[in-house]
Amino acid sequence: MLSRRNGILFVEDVSTVDIAEKYGTPVYVTSKLQLEKNVEAYKKAFPNAEKLYAVKANNNLTIMKIIASNGFGADVFSDGELYLSLLAGFERDKILFNGNSKTDAEIEMGIRAGVKFSVDSFDELRTIESIAEKEGKKIEIAFRINPDIDPRTHPKIATGLKESKFGIPEEQALKAYEMALKMKKVVPVGIHCHIGSQILDPSPFVLAMQKIGKIVAEIEKMGIQLDFIDLGGGLGIDYEGKGAPSPEDLSKALFPAYEELLSNLKAEPKLWLEPGRSVVGNTTILLTKVNAVKKGYKNFVAVDAGFNLLIRPAMYGSYHRVVVANKEGKEEELYTIVGPICESGDILAKDRMLPKVEKGDLIAILDTGAYGFVMSSQYNGRARCAEVLVSGSKTALIRERETLADLLAKQRIPEWI
Ligand code: LLP
Numbered sequence: 001m002l003s004r005r006n007g008i009l010f011v012e013d014v015s016t017v018d019i020a021e022k023y024g025t026p027v028y029v030t031s032k033l034q035l036e037k038n039v040e041a042y043k044k045a046f047p048n049a050e051k052l053y054a055v056k057a058n059n060n061l062t063i064m065k066i067i068a069s070n071g072f073g074a075d076v077f078s079d080g081e082l083y084l085s086l087l088a089g090f091e092r093d094k095i096l097f098n099g100n101s102k103t104d105a106e107i108e109m110g111i112r113a114g115v116k117f118s119v120d121s122f123d124e125l126r127t128i129e130s131i132a133e134k135e136g137k138k139i140e141i142a143f144r145i146n147p148d149i150d151p152r153t154h155p156k157i158a159t160g161l162k163e164s165k166f167g168i169p170e171e172q173a174l175k176a177y178e179m180a181l182k183m184k185k186v187v188p189v190g191i192h193c194h195i196g197s198q199i200l201d202p203s204p205f206v207l208a209m210q211k212i213g214k215i216v217a218e219i220e221k222m223g224i225q226l227d228f229i230d231l232g233g234g235l236g237i238d239y240e241g242k243g244a245p246s247p248e249d250l251s252k253a254l255f256p257a258y259e260e261l262l263s264n265l266k267a268e269p270k271l272w273l274e275p276g277r278s279v280v281g282n283t284t285i286l287l288t289k290v291n292a293v294k295k296g297y298k299n300f301v302a303v304d305a306g307f308n309l310l311i312r313p314a315m316y317g318s319y320h321r322v323v324v325a326n327k328e329g330k331e332e333e334l335y336t337i338v339g340p341i342c343e344s345g346d347i348l349a350k351d352r353m354l355p356k357v358e359k360g361d362l363i364a365i366l367d368t369g370a371y372g373f374v375m376s377s378q379y380n381g382r383a384r385c386a387e388v389l390v391s392g393s394k395t396a397l398i399r400e401r402e403t404l405a406d407l408l409a410k411q412r413i414p415e416w417i
Helices: 016-023 032-045 061-068 079-088 104-113 122-135 170-181 203-221 247-263 277-283 312-316 404-408
Strands: 002-005 008-011 027-031 050-054 073-076 095-097 116-119 139-146 186-192 228-230 270-273 284-295 299-303 322-324 333-338 347-354 362-365 386-391 394-399
Touching (some): 008 016, 016 394, 027 032, 027 277, 032 277, 032 386, 050 061, 050 277, 061 277, 073 079, 079 095, 079 104, 095 104, 116 186, 122 186, 139 170, 170 186, 203 247, 277 284, 312 347, 322 347
Parallel strands (some): 050 073, 073 095, 116 139, 186 228, 228 270, 299 333
Antiparallel strands (some): 027 284, 322 362, 333 347
8 A cells, every 4th residue: 555656655546745735734544445455354364254343443434434335344332433333334233332331322322223232241231121121122132251361462452351341250151141031122142252452463362262162152051042252353463564463364263263162062153353453554644744853862853743643652652653755765863753742742653763854744654544543632722633545546535624613612601701
């Protein structure tokens, strides 16, 4: 998706200099071709699995529509993600409503929409039963189980450890299914876990499959034959240019464990996955302009995007590759790329060797399609930036840049002020 032509960084067949001129900066730029390649890789690696796109990774409607039109379902974590998924055209029976703290209103919305639920607590199970009763509807559910597995990733994105807030402890799993069996409106059809994100080694997924497989076999003895086993998302991507497992690598690693699991069952539960980052992560760059270069104890490159637009480096210490987009040259200076936010933690990239940078240059921050714009804010009174889609030599604005007036959205001033 990225190439250099006469020294200038191109996204597909479009120059980043032209994009900056036409749409301004900062701007997220997504390659449709790369998105389609990623979707295709999952379809090829997992032809028989249900692939649910984790909407939290990037909820731009155009991007969601492209993914939905490829037959993916959706993993949604809120009323808003459900709303967007329905608009984007994801099929209702392939939407799973996840979440550890759903409001009654969200549960009602999901029930009315006819989607499936991943149930995270006994309280939630009882709430679903009572709302479904009121609505006169049967609801298909899975339980999210916490399998206590260390995915060996950043602690803030490890979600399947004992101390994590997600899921029902594995030792309470059978009790959960027993309870569901006694209910009138709730139909247990699946089991769910998600162990973490940015996982670069398939073996924790295999362990998850084995642990969940044991529970599924126990559940069968209770007379419940499940339709699906959802192993969640979490496949990592190659942020550092050192390689990362592909969907195919994951498929190859999982297949024997899945076969083994099936051999112990009467039913043939389908495999479900919920990839987010590995579908959208490497499709997008954040293009940002240099406002100032300051030399001192450190060489700072101050750009017009900060942690208001890309919080991953500040929040998780995440590494994103950075390149100078408008010119090529020998990497001769060590720079730290910082944003305009009034916090010393507003660092996008630390100590990077780059060609000599000057005011007005364009910097591209790579692999920002997942957990980029979706985690943005208006902190420091900064309107959010635009998003652009590139396909071949075509470009389209897929989210307008906010204006200062958007900072007022929904604000009210009481008449007594
Ligand atoms: N399914 C569930 C239930 C999840 O909680 C998540 C991510 C996914 C699927 C998708 O995982 P993925 O394939 O994208 O790894 N903001 C953090 C990542 C948070 C992940 C939260 N859950 C980051 O920027 O690294």
